[in-house]
Amino acid sequence: xxxxxxxxxxxxxxxxxxxxxxxxxxxxxxxxxxxxxxxxxxxxxxxxxxxxxxxxxxxxxxxxxxxxxxxxxxxxxxxxxxxxxxxxxxxxxxxxxxxxxxxxxxxxxxxxxxxxxxxxxxxxxxxxxxxxxxxxxxxxxxxxxxxxxxxxxxxxxxxxxxxxxxxxxxxxxxxxxxxxxxxxxxxxxxxxxxxxxxxxxxxxxxxxxxxxxxxxxxxxxxxxxxxxxxxxxxxxxxxxxxxxxxxxxxxxxxxxxxxxxxxxxxxxxxxxxxxxxxxxxxxxxxxxxxxxxxxxxxxxxxxxxxxxxxxxxxxxxxxxxxxxxxxxxxxxxxxxxxxxxxxxxxxxxxxxxxxxxxxxxxxxxxxxxxxxxxxxxxxxxxxxxxxxxxxxxxxxxxxxxxxxxxxxxxxxxxxxxxxxxxxxxxxxxxxxxxxxxxxxxxxxxxxxxxxxxxxxxxxxxxxxxxxxxxxxxxxxxxxxxxxxxxxxxxxxxxxxxxxxxxxxxxxxxxxxxxxxxxxxxxxxxxxxxxxxxxxxxxxxxxxxxxxxxxxxxxxxxxxxxxxxxxxxxxxxxxxxxxxxxxxxxxxxxxxxxxxxxxxxxxxxxxxxxxx
Amino acid sequence: xxxxxxxxxxxxxxxxxxxxxxxxxxxxxxxxxxxxxxxxxxxxxxxxxxxxxxxxxxxxxxxxxxxxxxxxxxxxxxxxxxxxxxxxxxxxxxxxxxxxxxxxxxxxxxxxxxxxxxxxxxxxxxxxxxxxxxxxxxxxxxxxxxxxxxxxx
Numbered sequence: 001x002x003x004x005x006x007x008x009x010x011x012x013x014x015x016x017x018x019x020x021x022x023x024x025x026x027x028x029x030x031x032x033x034x035x036x037x038x039x040x041x042x043x044x045x046x047x048x049x050x051x052x053x054x055x056x057x058x059x060x061x062x063x064x065x066x067x068x069x070x071x072x073x074x075x076x077x078x079x080x081x082x083x084x085x086x087x088x089x090x091x092x093x094x095x096x097x098x099x100x101x102x103x104x105x106x107x108x109x110x111x112x113x114x115x116x117x118x119x120x121x122x123x124x125x126x127x128x129x130x131x132x133x134x135x136x137x138x139x140x141x142x143x144x145x146x147x148x149x150x151x152x153x154x155x156x157x158x159x160x161x162x163x164x165x166x167x168x169x170x171x172x173x174x175x176x177x178x179x180x181x182x183x184x185x186x187x188x189x190x191x192x193x194x195x196x197x198x199x200x201x202x203x204x205x206x207x208x209x210x211x212x213x214x215x216x217x218x219x220x221x222x223x224x225x226x227x228x229x230x231x232x233x234x235x236x237x238x239x240x241x242x243x244x245x246x247x248x249x250x251x252x253x254x255x256x257x258x259x260x261x262x263x264x265x266x267x268x269x270x271x272x273x274x275x276x277x278x279x280x281x282x283x284x285x286x287x288x289x290x291x292x293x294x295x296x297x298x299x300x301x302x303x304x305x306x307x308x309x310x311x312x313x314x315x316x317x318x319x320x321x322x323x324x325x326x327x328x329x330x331x332x333x334x335x336x337x338x339x340x341x342x343x344x345x346x347x348x349x350x351x352x353x354x355x356x357x358x359x360x361x362x363x364x365x366x367x368x369x370x371x372x373x374x375x376x377x378x379x380x381x382x383x384x385x386x387x388x389x390x391x392x393x394x395x396x397x398x399x400x401x402x403x404x405x406x407x408x409x410x411x412x413x414x415x416x417x418x419x420x421x422x423x424x425x426x427x428x429x430x431x432x433x434x435x436x437x438x439x440x441x442x443x444x445x446x447x448x449x450x451x452x453x454x455x456x457x458x459x460x461x462x463x464x465x466x467x468x469x470x471x472x473x474x475x476x477x478x479x480x481x482x483x484x485x486x487x488x489x490x491x492x493x494x495x496x497x498x499x500x501x502x503x504x505x506x507x508x509x510x511x512x513x514x515x516x517x518x519x520x521x522x523x524x525x526x527x528x529x530x531x532x533x534x535x536x537x538x539x540x541x542x543x544x545x546x547x548x549x550x551x552x553x554x555x556x557x558x559x560x561x562x563x564x565x566x567x568x569x570x571x572x573x574x575x576x577x578x579x580x581x582x583x584x585x586x587x588x589x590x591x592x593x594x595x596x597x598x599x600x601x602x603x604x605x606x607x608x609x610x611x
Numbered sequence: 612x613x614x615x616x617x618x619x620x621x622x623x624x625x626x627x628x629x630x631x632x633x634x635x636x637x638x639x640x641x642x643x644x645x646x647x648x649x650x651x652x653x654x655x656x657x658x659x660x661x662x663x664x665x666x667x668x669x670x671x672x673x674x675x676x677x678x679x680x681x682x683x684x685x686x687x688x689x690x691x692x693x694x695x696x697x698x699x700x701x702x703x704x705x706x707x708x709x710x711x712x713x714x715x716x717x718x719x720x721x722x723x724x725x726x727x728x729x730x731x732x733x734x735x736x737x738x739x740x741x742x743x744x745x746x747x748x749x750x751x752x753x754x755x756x757x758x759x760x761x762x763x764x
Contacts, residue, residue: 407750407753516747517743519747519750520746522750523749527670527673527674531673534677568666568667571660571663572667575664575738576739576742578739579736583736
């Protein structure tokens with residue numbers, strides 16, 4: 001259900017405006033409306049947003065370094081900005097050292113073939129009038145006569161490269177080899193330098209880790225910056241009138257909170273107008289409020305988009321179907337118990353926002369358990385193969401669905417959801433746009449449900465085919481009038497007939513495709529069950545007959561196989577019902593999205609996002 | 612050629628092509644994820660889910676084999692052998708192509724996520740579209756297995 005909103009227009013004297021905004025933030029129920037045409041570029045806002053990004057990135061780095069049972073200093077123990085700048089400084093230094101390290105490592109690689117030689121000795125030789133050159137070439141290119149002509153001395157051979165020096169008296173010559181310019185330090189000196197650099201890096205790294213204890217100070221600063229960003233945005237969305245002496249702010253608040261808001265405004269003598277949002281107002285924020293049972297499914301709906309404020313929230317309508325479809329796909333009593341068990345175990349151990357997800361997990365697990373019993377699957381054991389004289393077991397066994405029945409069941413539940421979607425569309429449109437806009441949909445429902453009903457009576461032997469003729473005429477007659485003539489009251493009848501024909505074509509092809517799409521429920525269900533059976537059979541046939549070893553092998557195969565199967569089955573069972581909901585059901589139920597989430601101007605609260 | 616040979620050719624195509632398809636699909640998505648991780652290392656969890664999606668076609672191919680397995684007996688009729696052969700080839704091809712295409716959708720989603728766009732949910736929904744046809748193909752294989760009558764004894 002979408003919570004009803006009221007639109008507020010506040011008119012405040014400019015000198016009281018800051019105090020008014022502070023008060024509004026304390027009350028924390030008004031979602032500030034954006035100025036039409038957007039807000040101008042603002043330097044202060046931009047700076048603060050950049051600061052937010054800096055704080056976020058440093059917090060992320062520090063959070064990764066938190067160790068178990070770490071004690072933190074209180075927020076007041078340090079200035080968050082100073083800690084931020086300190087950590088950023090350390091990180092910049094680390095970055096610089098990393099660059100230097102890369103250069104050094106390359107130098108070491110380059111100098112390694114030349115070993116630990118002394119430049120001093122080489123300079124002494126040069127002072128004596130000798131010229132020493134350093135060369136590298138592919139071994140095959142080295143010519144033996146260079147040894148006599150230029151006193152070439154081989155220094156090292158690495159892979160196919162040969163490194164050598166020439167010692168000459170300074171005469172000019174050229175060789176078919178690369179003349180190398182060496183580093184002023186030899187490899188040992190470079191390695192010493194690298195280890196010093198690594199030590200420095202470690203020290204700085206430790207300094208970053210030491211800052212973790214001040215994480216609360218950074219969070220407090222982030223808190224303040226977020227609030228000032230929010231405040232600035234509100235200020236920018238304010239319109240100044242009457243020579244800037246009156247400030248006008250518009251916003252929305254849930255009607256259920258209007259009492260407290262109006263009372264506080266009255267206390268401060270703030271003038272405001274409160275009205276119901278108009279149908280043309282497309283900026284009304286959306287807040288969903290559903291029963292305890294349905295609330296966990298809001299998470300599923302949020303994966304797509306929020307409904308338009310003026311339309312209907314479909315969560316209560318798709319929620320139970322989603323749980324059922326998940327169970328249909330996952331259909332294994334043992335896996336279902338496991339899933340529900342995980343949900344129950346973690347329910348009281350996770351943060352509040354996650355509790356809804358755990359609750360959803362419990363629903364899905366229970367649904368999978370029930371469908372597992374219905375399809376006769378228990379961790380790859382086929383329940384209908386169990387031979388027992390138990391009466392209650394026989395009763396349950398009679399309810400179990402074979403793959404053939406499961407195939408048709410998937411199509412039947414598909415048809416049910418598609419028709420239900422049409423019902424939802426008709427009722428919700430009737431509420432928002434009036435009955436006249438839904439006549440065609442009702443016509444289709446009369447035709448489909450009427451035909452199914454009459455067919456049912458015929459199959460049940462209650463009426464003969466001959467007796468069924470008249471009810472069919474009535475159903476098709478009423479339905480036909482609704483679809484082809486009354487579909488758009490007030491329009492030209494010929495246009496209505498044309499639109500009715502087009503609608504018929506759309507419905508015939510669309511519904512067929514939609515219902516066929518539900519076959520996926522059957523295929524995913526059977527695939528998961530078959531794989532579970534196969535892993536069980538692998539475990540019993542491949543584990544051998546050596547005592548202890550075979551039992552261990554069996555456990556390993558079972559654990560590995562079932563883990564993979566559970567992962568893939570959860571993935572498919574989660575995603576495919578999502579598609580059935582967002583594509584097939586939303587289309588038939590006439591879902592209109594584009595709703596913007598209700599975010600009141602309030603004191604900063606850490607946001608939690610699961611996906 | 613014995614009828615059983617026809618059936619095994621079909622099974623070879625069915626299991627082989629669908630498994631190859633899943634191997635391709637998951638690695639197409641996986642390669643894109645590795646590239647995206649360089650830009651945004653925080654997306655691994657979501658990206659892994661996208662990478663796993665094209666893995667289901669391999670499982671569906673295996674389901675197809677399971678549906679046909681009761682007929683893989685020496686005294687299979689020529690009608691059953693040829694039906695399994697063509698069904699296997701058709702389903703195998705569908706699984707192969709649908710997995711590769713699904714892998715490409717997931718890869719694009721992962722790349723976009725790497726660039727900072729929050730498109731995980733949208734990719735999840737869109738990636739399921741090409742998979743429908745692989746499911747339809749297996750459902751057709753199921754109907755074919757029903758039409759083959761009882762396995763020859």
